[in-house]
Amino acid sequence: MSPSVPLQEMIRAIRSARTQCEERGVIQRECAAIRAQFRQTDNGGRSHNLAKLLYVHMLGYPAHFGQMECVRMIASPRYSEKRVGYLGAMMLLDEKQDASLLITNSIKNDLSHSNQYVQSLALCTLACMGSAEMCRDLAPEIDRLLRSSNSYIKKKAALCAVHIVRKVHDLGELFVPSARSLLSEKNHGVLHGAVVLITELCERSPETLERFRKTVPDLVQIMKGLVISGYSPDHDVAGVSDPFLQVRILRLLRILGRNNEAASDAMNDLLAQVATNTDSTKTVGNAVLYETVLTVLDIKSESGLRVLAVNILGRFLLNNDRNIRYIAMTSLQKIVLTDHNAVQRHRGTIVDCLKDQDASVKRRALELSLALVSASNIRSMMKELLIFLSSCPPELRAQAASGIFNAAERYAPSKRWHIDTILHVLTTAGGDVRDETVPNLIQLITNTSELHCYTVHKLYRALLTDISQQPLVQVACWCIGEYGDLLLKGECQETEAVQVTEDDVLDALEIVLQSHMSTPTTRGFALTATMKLSTRITDNVDRIRSIVSIYGSCIDVELQQRAVEYNALFKKYDHMRAAVLERMPVIQKNSLGQTNGELSEEPMKESQPGKVKQEETALPPQPAGQVVDLLDLLGGSQEPLQPGSSVAGSASTQLTAAPTSAGGDLLDLLGGFEPTPLAPAPTVTVYEKNGVTLTLSCEQQSESGLTVTLTASNSTDSDISGFTLQAAVPKSVQLQMRAPSTDCLPAHGGAKLTQLVVLNNPNKVNLKMRIRVSYTCQGSVVQDMVQVDSFPGL
Amino acid sequence: RFLLLFSRQGKLRLQKWFVPTSDRERKKVIRDMIMLVLPRQPRTCNFLRWKDLKIVYKRYASLYFCAGLEEQDNELLALEVLHRYVELLDKYFGNVCELDIIFNFEKAYFILDEFLMGGEVLETSKFAVNVSMEQADTLQETMEEYMSKPAY
Numbered sequence: 001m002s003p004s005v006p007l008q009e010m011i012r013a014i015r016s017a018r019t020q021c022e023e024r025g026v027i028q029r030e031c032a033a034i035r036a037q038f039r040q041t042d043n044g045g046r047s048h049n050l051a052k053l054l055y056v057h058m059l060g061y062p063a064h065f066g067q068m069e070c071v072r073m074i075a076s077p078r079y080s081e082k083r084v085g086y087l088g089a090m091m092l093l094d095e096k097q098d099a100s101l102l103i104t105n106s107i108k109n110d111l112s113h114s115n116q117y118v119q120s121l122a123l124c125t126l127a128c129m130g131s132a133e134m135c136r137d138l139a140p141e142i143d144r145l146l147r148s149s150n151s152y153i154k155k156k157a158a159l160c161a162v163h164i165v166r167k168v169h170d171l172g173e174l175f176v177p178s179a180r181s182l183l184s185e186k187n188h189g190v191l192h193g194a195v196v197l198i199t200e201l202c203e204r205s206p207e208t209l210e211r212f213r214k215t216v217p218d219l220v221q222i223m224k225g226l227v228i229s230g231y232s233p234d235h236d237v238a239g240v241s242d243p244f245l246q247v248r249i250l251r252l253l254r255i256l257g258r259n260n261e262a263a264s265d266a267m268n269d270l271l272a273q274v275a276t277n278t279d280s281t282k283t284v285g286n287a288v289l290y291e292t293v294l295t296v297l298d299i300k301s302e303s304g305l306r307v308l309a310v311n312i313l314g315r316f317l318l319n320n321d322r323n324i325r326y327i328a329m330t331s332l333q334k335i336v337l338t339d340h341n342a343v344q345r346h347r348g349t350i351v352d353c354l355k356d357q358d359a360s361v362k363r364r365a366l367e368l369s370l371a372l373v374s375a376s377n378i379r380s381m382m383k384e385l386l387i388f389l390s391s392c393p394p395e396l397r398a399q400a401a402s403g404i405f406n407a408a409e410r411y412a413p414s415k416r417w418h419i420d421t422i423l424h425v426l427t428t429a430g431g432d433v434r435d436e437t438v439p440n441l442i443q444l445i446t447n448t449s450e451l452h453c454y455t456v457h458k459l460y461r462a463l464l465t466d467i468s469q470q471p472l473v474q475v476a477c478w479c480i481g482e483y484g485d486l487l488l489k490g491e492c493q494e495t496e497a498v499q500v501t502e503d504d505v506l507d508a509l510e511i512v513l514q515s516h517m518s519t520p521t522t523r524g525f526a527l528t529a530t531m532k533l534s535t536r537i538t539d540n541v542d543r544i545r546s547i548v549s550i551y552g553s554c555i556d557v558e559l560q561q562r563a564v565e566y567n568a569l570f571k572k573y574d575h576m577r578a579a580v581l582e583r584m585p586v587i588q589k590n591s592l593g594q595t596n597g598e599l600s601e602e603p604m605k606e607s608q609p610g611k612v613k614q615e616e617t618a619l620p621p622q623p624a625g626q627v628v629d630l631l632d633l634l635g636g637s638q639e640p641l642q643p644g645s646s647v648a649g650s651a652s653t654q655l656t657a658a659p660t661s662a663g664g665d666l667l668d669l670l671g672g673f674e675p676t677p678l679a680p681a682p683t684v685t686v687y688e689k690n691g692v693t694l695t696l697s698c699e700q701q702s703e704s705g706l707t708v709t710l711t712a713s714n715s716t717d718s719d720i721s722g723f724t725l726q727a728a729v730p731k732s733v734q735l736q737m738r739a740p741s742t743d744c745l746p747a748h749g750g751a752k753l754t755q756l757v758v759l760n761n762p763n764k765v766n767l768k769m770r771i772r773v774s775y776t777c778q779g780s781v782v783q784d785m786v787q788v789d790s791f792p793g794l
Numbered sequence: 795r796f797l798l799l800f801s802r803q804g805k806l807r808l809q810k811w812f813v814p815t816s817d818r819e820r821k822k823v824i825r826d827m828i829m830l831v832l833p834r835q836p837r838t839c840n841f842l843r844w845k846d847l848k849i850v851y852k853r854y855a856s857l858y859f860c861a862g863l864e865e866q867d868n869e870l871l872a873l874e875v876l877h878r879y880v881e882l883l884d885k886y887f888g889n890v891c892e893l894d895i896i897f898n899f900e901k902a903y904f905i906l907d908e909f910l911m912g913g914e915v916l917e918t919s920k921f922a923v924n925v926s927m928e929q930a931d932t933l934q935e936t937m938e939e940y941m942s943k944p945a946y
Contacts, residue, residue: 008897015896051900058806058899060821080934087903091809117930127912129814152926155916163912189917196914244918247871287870294868322839327870358838 007051014059027056031063038069046073047084054084054091067092074106082110082118086125093129104134111141116153119145123156127163135164139171146178151187158182158193162200172201176208183218188245191222195248202255213256216263220270223249227274243284250274250291257299264299271296275308283323286316290327297335310335310342317349322358329353329364336371347372351381354388363396370403378411382421390428397429405440416451418444419458426472427462438471442478456483463508473512474525480505481529484536505533506543513547520556527551527559531566545570687773687786692720694773696788706759710771713752723775725755730768734760795847795862795913796823797906799895802856804828807895808902812913827860841869852876856892875915882909882923904930 010030017023034049050069057063066088073085089103103125110122123145126138142164145157161179165172179201182194202209226241226249253271257264274292279285289312296309316328329350336343350372353365366388373381382404389400404425412418422441445455459476466472484505512518512526527548534544548570551563687694691714698708714720729735738756761767774783796815799808806824815823830842831851842849844862850872851860859876863869880890882905887894895902908923910916917923 011897055899058809060806083904083930083934084900087900115933117926117933120926124907124911128812131814156911159911159914159916162914166912188919189922192915192918242918243871243874244915247868251866251868283870284874287868287874290870291868322837323841323870323873326839326841357835360839360842 007048007055010052011055014055027059027061031056031061035065038065046076047078047081050084050088054088057091063092071102071106074103074110079115079118082121086121089125090128101131101133104137107134108138108141111138111145116150119153120156123153123160127156127160130160130163130167132167135167135171139164139168139174143174143178146175146182151185151190154182154185155187155189155193158190158197162193162197165197165200165204169204172204172208176201176211180212180215183215183222188242192245192248195219195245195252199248199252199255202252209256213260213263216253216256216266219249219253219256220266223253223270223274227277243288246274246288247291250288250295254295254298257295259300261300264301267295267299268302268305271301272305272308275305275312280315283321286319286324286327290316290331293331297331307342314346314349317346317353322356322361325353325356326358326361326364329361329368333364333368333371336368340372343368344372344374344377347377347381351384354384359393359396362392366392366396366400366403370407373407373411375411375413378407378413379417382408386421386424386428389425401425401429415444415447416454419451419455423458423462423472426469426475427466438474441471441475445475445479446482452479452483453486455479456486460505460508463512470519470522473518473522477509477512477522477525477529480509481525481532484529484533502533506530506547509533510547513551520558523556523559524562527562527566531562531569534570686771686788687784689784690777690782692773692775694725694771694786706761706767708757708759708769710755710757711752712754712773720775720777723753723773726772726774727757728770728772729759730766732762733767734762736760795864797862797910798824798827798858798860800824800828800858800860801892802832802858804832807857807892808899808906810903810906810910812910823862827862831858831860840873850876854880857895875910878920879906879909882920885920885924886927 010026013026014023017026030052034053037046037049046069050066050073053063053066053069057066070085070088070092073081074089076082076085093103107122107126110118113119113122123142126134126142130138142157142160145153146161148154148157158179161175165175175197179194179197182190183198185191185194198212198215202212223246226246253263253267257267271292275289275296278288278292280289293309293312296305301309313328313331316324317332319325319328332343332346332350347369350365350368353361354369356362356365369381369385385400385404385407389397389404392400405422408418408421412421422444426441445452456479459472459479462472463476463480509526509530513523513530518526530544530547534541545567548563548566551559552567554560554563684697685693685695693713695711696708697711698706710725712723712725723740725737725740727735727737736758738758740753740755757769759767769788770785771788772783772785774781776782795811795813797808797810797812798806800806809820809824811820826844827849830844830849834851836853840851842851846865848863848865848867848869849860850863850869851858852873853859859880861872861876863872883890883895883902886901886905887898905923905927908917908926917926
């Protein structure tokens, strides 16, 4: 074998360069020499120059000037030059380069060359980088070669055909007949190529799939031959004869047998045989077994075979080799939904894999464990998962935490256990949980009223120990604010009593407020909590006042705003303080998310008129209504306590900046700052049917703002419940519905229902409103619609 | 999709791409692979997930062989493919080492082209691959001698 000495010398020179700079110098000199030599027309060392260039390219330096040279060399009659030329083409050219088109002709000529090696070079290059046009041009040639008698060429042509089919799907039809005949070859290489080609064809088009179903018996025969036949040194790998071919055939069988009873039946015996006969001590055997298992699980196999397959996977799981375990878990993941019970049997091993050192194995084990959690095994699984959480690598933490939350939500055996689990997760991995867990947790806590005392004690203790985990701190602050009185009472059935004084609580909150580790959101929580405590505790109100007023000059706009408003509450509106800060009602899940999303988005989308339909559905149910009022009363400062508004910071400033009637309502309610006196608004009855009366009155608030009050009353004999109003207005008008005062109308006009609707009409179009009324009366649901065309008082 | 060989210091020794990828993408993939594979501990799993591909890698002496597979490919078989390629190189060069691959990289490519094509195994018999390589080399020599140009 004649070595290319100049090439080797160059390589040696490059390798001996001690610094990057030296190396670059050597390479530049060489490239210059190569470029000079390329310009000379005929040169014996052309192939070596190109080889040198390819080396340089592999090191990462640009080598574009070699492309034309490649083209020239491919066209040369000398084999050595062709060889290097084609190699260069494969490395330097790809279908996006224009030079690739130039070699199409050369390839075509070479495909008909007398020498099979030249032909093979051409085939190889075509398979590697053939573009769609090249493939189209040369497809008939390939088909011809597929029928040639030379098996060396046939196998190359088969794989080239595979590439063509991948590039240009329509040409698949061309190869179908030849592919069929190739299956009867003896040569393994050709057979392998044929199987790959057929696989590709079947994957692309279902009709071809149908046609090839008939070949299932042939394939089965071939496989049997492979499995049973004796030792053949040529194809053997560690005791398994030709694993590559076996695996490919299995894959083809899988595709052919999918969703087809007849074909699957034909394969059942074979698969059982392969599964039992293959030696599984080496990786090779395991590779074949793995493919077999995948096939069994995918086709319509009989149940005995499926059990066998799952058992094989179970055996894999117990294998010492990590690769095998990884593979097993991946496959189990695929079938966990369908064959849940079978996988449950291996739960123990999977949970053990959680403790493995390897990150890939851990990830798979985590996914599988989360999928296996069910009502019966929740407690033990959760223990394991929590242990895993404390020791798992950081990239898996978020996934683990959210998985644990989901599982806990679905299968929690008791509320207390649920809260405990969540607290545990927050303390161990608090930094990695997602934002919506905080509101979810808060909602969960409000729902379990009997555990308020217990919860707040636990949270307080957690707060004392560690304030670095933001979500935990936020939840703790909120709870202390809400249930501070329970905390101070001191007694609690579920956990040991600890005497907590008001000063302690305020100290804790102050620490949170002042710590560097607290984010602005957390500080907001803490400030609000402090404020709420002012109604819950009796002494120390002055201390609270001083804390709040300090923050009146804080740099953070959010905090400053809150502090100022709370101050205002202290000074002027002291009488309202108790009412404003009373306990929050039970939050309903999902409703809050939507409504606040709407309300916070509405002013932000001032420029988008016509979100009418959306606002219709943003009708908040009763409890959320009070929350909304709270929102308004505090001047629109965004309460991050409400879920769905984790865009807290940005939304709040926009909310306050927007000239909506949010501020207007506040001013209304506090009755002090309204510049123009409000005249008593005229009312008009818009709807009267079945004893339900709806009246409407409106007031002009500002240039384009209008407040409409809808009042409903019930004069029938029975109570009406679930009374809701929905409104639609013309496109350019913006609508905001406030919460109704109630949604039950007692009989005989016992009480009235009022709902405020705020309209903004910047374009001053003719105002119309369509109102839909729906309510439940005596068990039946009634819906009705009324249109209001003229508004009184306008 | 691709096959890469790189040394323990992160130098690329061989790259073969079976799908059209731009130069920039190739460089990025190479960098990512090197960063993913080199820090792996010796006894860990040989399979990784990267974007939507499965990555199978194997270390032989000072070289890492890294292959990128698609979803439906069999990872264990890919390990076998890598092993077979190493065996072929070994047979051809006689006790192959990294230097052989460095200095005769074009031969390594030719062997690879005899064994894999278009991303699939071309010839499953070691014997056949060796025979083809020998014959091709003879052809090259003969042509050169025939042309009577100095082969240096």
